[in-house]
Amino acid sequence: MNVFSIYLGHVHDALNALVKEGAIPAGLDFSRVVVEPPKDETHGDLATNAAMVLAKDAKQKPRDIAEKLAAKLKSAPHVAKADVAGPGFINLALENGFWLEVLRAAIGAGKDFGRSGLGKGEKVNVEYVSANPTGPMHVGHGRGAVFGDALANLLSFAGYAVTREYYINDAGAQVDVLARSAFLRYREALGDDIGAIPEGLYPGDYLVPVGKALAEKYGRTLLQKPDGDWLPLVRQTAIDMMMDMIREDLAALEIRHEVFFSERSLTSGGKDKVAETIEFLRKAGHIYEGRLPPPKGAPVEDWEDREQTLFSATAFGDDVDRPLMKSDGTYTYFAADMAYHRDKIERGFRTLIDVWGADHGGYVKRMNAAVGALGAGKVALDVKLCQLVRLMRAGEPVKMSKRAGEFITLREVVDEVGVDPVRFMMLFRKNDAQLDFDLAKVIEQSRDNPVFYVQYAHARGRSVFRNAKEAMPDLSTDASALSAADLTVLSDEAELALVKKLAQWPRLVEAAAEFHEPHRVAFYLYDLASTFHSLWNKGKDAPHLRFIMEDNPKFTMARLSLVSGLVGVLASGLAILGVRAAEEMR
RNA sequence: GGCCCCGUAGCUCAGCGGAUUAGAGCAGCAGCCUUCUAAGCUGUUGGUCGCAGGUUCGAUUCCUGCCGGGGUCGCCA
Helix, strand or coil: CCHHHHHHHHHHHHHHHHHHCCCCCCCCCCCCCCEECCCCHHHCCEEECHHHHHHHHHCCCHHHHHHHHHHHHCCCCCEEEEEEECCCEEEEEECHHHHHHHHHHHHHHHHHCCCCCCCCCCEEEEECCCCCCCCCCEHHHHHHHHHHHHHHHHHHHCCCEEEEEEEECCCCHHHHHHHHHHHHHHHHHCCCCCCCCCCCCCCCHHHHHHHHHHHHHHCCHHHHCCHHHHHHHHHHHHHHHHHHHHHHHHHHCCCCCCEEEECHHHCCCCCCHHHHHHHHHHHCCCEEEECCCCCCCCCCCCCCCCCEEEECHHHHCCCCCEECECCCCCECHHHHHHHHHHHHHHCCCCEEEEEEEHHHHHHHHHHHHHHHHHCCCCCEEEEEEECCEEEEECCEECCCCCCCCCCCEHHHHHHHHCHHHHHHHHHCCCCCCCEEEECCHHHCCCCCCHHHHHHHHHHHHHHHHHHHHHHCCCCCCCHHHHHCCCHHHCCCHHHHHHHHHHHCHHHHHHHHHHCCCCHHHHHHHHHHHHHHHHHHHHHHHCHHHCCCCCCCHHHHHHHHHHHHHHHHHHHHHHHHHCCCCCCCCC
């Protein structure tokens, strides 16, 4: 039940009535007309820009249209007030009774309140994390992981059929470096003194178990083999173990992908999806042999001007055309990525979302160009970049050096502060803004900590029910009793403010889903929690506003209904964020 | 140098895809709180929305150019 879309309907009805009367011309485009909460709450409950948007085409002054429209809207259902304001806004106030019915509907819908059919079951692919399987994930990966996961939850709640996907970069030179690094650890496990790890190999301790596993599996047999023979074996073992580790780290964050797509699988097993993709694009006229100008201004030491296979990315908005083959004859990462995205399209997705770290920003245009070419304009790609995370402790940056052992892994952070603070704080910021993550602050149990503040609101709401049961054992507080409660006693401003805030939830879900912005959910929940806490505090001075009134079951039931609505929205909002809705705070 | 992101109150950040008087938290200031509903509460001072143009009846929001911060720049992924 989205109040705003309901009233958008009433505005349309009123406009059509005006057309019928000849008060405004027929054939106007209503698509830009919106009904939204006014910026300033004192203006009313709803505001519409209809008069201003239509003024030009109607060839009338905005305020003239607004007057006529407001007069019509006065007789729309449950409208208590319709005023014209400013340049031509119409501010509507609705009867309290209407808002209370929204609350009743919300309670009736339970966990499904706010669930939307916006997505119409359309398939959406969300690719996120996709960290290289060459080591543990760092905190930056964690942000993309949480963002992607929450976005997937959100889209699912908004009616899309979401697939959560991880692209394993198991084909390039980096996994060969991984294999060589693991081989060293293998020799170490067999008793060799390997000394310092050479420059260019991965020095981290996390490869020690890989070495041991290799030693157990292969004994000394790999030592005699030439590189070309042992490398694929070692590589696969190392990748598998790294992916197991990454999966465990993700599981610790309560993230589970449905599809793990291997880059190597594109060209293994006798097929070559990359070649097919290039052929596909060649037939479409987007591939040519040619030379590239060297990058302007950027010094490229070993620039080699050569003729190569290029994708006409510029035809799709990119700055330069992009090479598909390296000088050694293997495919570029981009070529494989195109094949991968083509595969997604072939699987029926028409909306693709890629979640990347900010360091991949330079890659966005070419991927958009690729999907433009591969999807023939019928497939939408939205690349969401997550900016860097700065790890802090009590206001001081945590020092991290790239040398092994001196950087803090995502897992360490999760183990130290817990899943909830990590997930909430990663989402309590727009994805494209940099983020300071303070290990000390996020576990503080105070109003200053948004994680606590929101979880606390939920726990507080639940405690009202526990206390009610104790204080008034005869009171039935099940769902049907709550739905049947007489809500008219909820007449205080602070109570109605909470009801109205709850009523915004369905609209917020749709907007957040539409723009792929899960942070809006986090901010909304914070706001909602704040509204609730403030009502609670009011009860301190004003006993008649307390939730439990032992001598007054009627008031108590109404307030329990309100709390029930609140708890429901907090719970489903937190579920989207993947944050636990606590029964009580400890 | 090219491209991308960011620039909003002293600090950290929102701002619903152009509109009514630009918001929140912290800090600051002023009160209340010797009490119970749960980790205090209430009120309040702060802003030429980086700068300059442009589009528009209307721009923090869209466009262009600067300035400042970050990222990135074939054969890494």
